[in-house]
Amino acid sequence: MIYLASASPRRQELLRQLGLAFEAVPSHLEETRQPAETAADYVVRVALDKARHVAAQIREQGRPAWPVLGADTEVVLDDRVFGKPGDAREAADMLNRLAGRGHEVLSGIAMIAGGQEWTALSRSRVFLAPVSAAEIAAYCATGEPFDKAGGYAIQGRAAAFIERIEGSYSGVMGLPLHELVMMMRKAGLS
Secondary structure, eight states: OEEESOOOHHHHHHHHHHTOOEEEOOOOOOOOOOTTOOHHHHHHHHHHHHHHHHHHHHHHTTOOOOOEEEEEEEEEETTEEEOOOSSHHHHHHHHHHHTTSEEEEEEEEEEEETTEEEEEEEEEEEEEOOOOHHHHHHHHHTTGGGGSGGGOOTTTGGGGGEEEEESOHHHHHTOOHHHHHHHHHHTTOO
């Protein structure tokens, strides 16, 4: 059993895919990228901050000391981090910038177990096809972009916009499973 420091349905789906028992305990932390912090350092730091925050909550509440998993995923284009859009205009702006270009998707994960901490980073490249303004508007009207980094869901309707990916599909979804399994092995978890 582990605690997942996230409310993400996609991360929960991926943990179920592996057959892992978990309890979702969202961290609700709002983080910002620090000056001179690389995008990669940022996602790993946020994942670790989420795990630490939930681990502290669990201790304070006297709950079982299961491992805590934190994760953060961001879309990066030209060193600009595209988080979750706040509204349809912001989602459309992100998608217009990403359309017809390749961009990086970074997923940082962190685990705290037995007083130790582990972190890992997944880097993937995603190539969106050129997408018309009408297609972007129709996609935004579905509501799907609003809780997704970069304003799109690779496992949703936006899959039609994606020419190819290089890297981890599960990492682009929000939880890189290969890196998670390697981390669990290092932590001595089966």
